[in-house]
Amino acid sequence: GAVVSQHPSWVICKSGTSVKIECRSLDFQATTMFWYRQFPKQSLMLMATSNEGSKATYEQGVEKDKFLINHASLTLSTLTVTSAHPEDSSFYICSASTGAEKPFYTFGSGTRLTVV
């Protein structure tokens, strides 16, 4: 149980275009989802907290107009990287709060974004 599906697993896009990444909770409802970014050989950095039916809360230094988050249902959150640039190339990972103690967070398999 508590499976999070992330799609796509990898994407290549041209500079200036936008890319949407989906995060779905498959067998549970997730009122809260989280988006992380991970650069090579670095740890996961929390970007934002996504709450169903309300605006996302962004961590300091993360541009909310560039990284659009939508959490319109209890099983789906999307992250859209707008006007992507090569420096946005990274590994993006979502996670969802299961609402139960164990495991408190379940993570998706990640999306490798390459901007060329």
Place this chain on the structure above:
Amino acid sequence: DAKTTQPTSMDCAEGRAANLPCNHSTISGNEYVYWYRQIHSQGPQYIIHGLKNNETNEMASLIITEDRKSSTLILPHATLRDTAVYYCIVKDTGNQFYFGTGTSLTVIP
């Protein structure tokens, strides 16, 4: 912000126990210690968590010191597939998980 410190890297011989330490000296009374691991280019995988008592499951054991300022994750019989980055996380009073730098464990044949 991450509230834990871990060694950057460790090696362990295959079949031996891997003991991964974590310091969390500022932990408060209601904060749990969680351990996740990340195999290259995958999402983090839950291992174990605890509050005060030692915990054991099919993957690992978690030993928490009496003062709760540090803990050790034990993989009893490390295999090559246990090679990964291991993250010790103290969940704060908010809802978020903040990752530290983790320990890169290499299991050597």
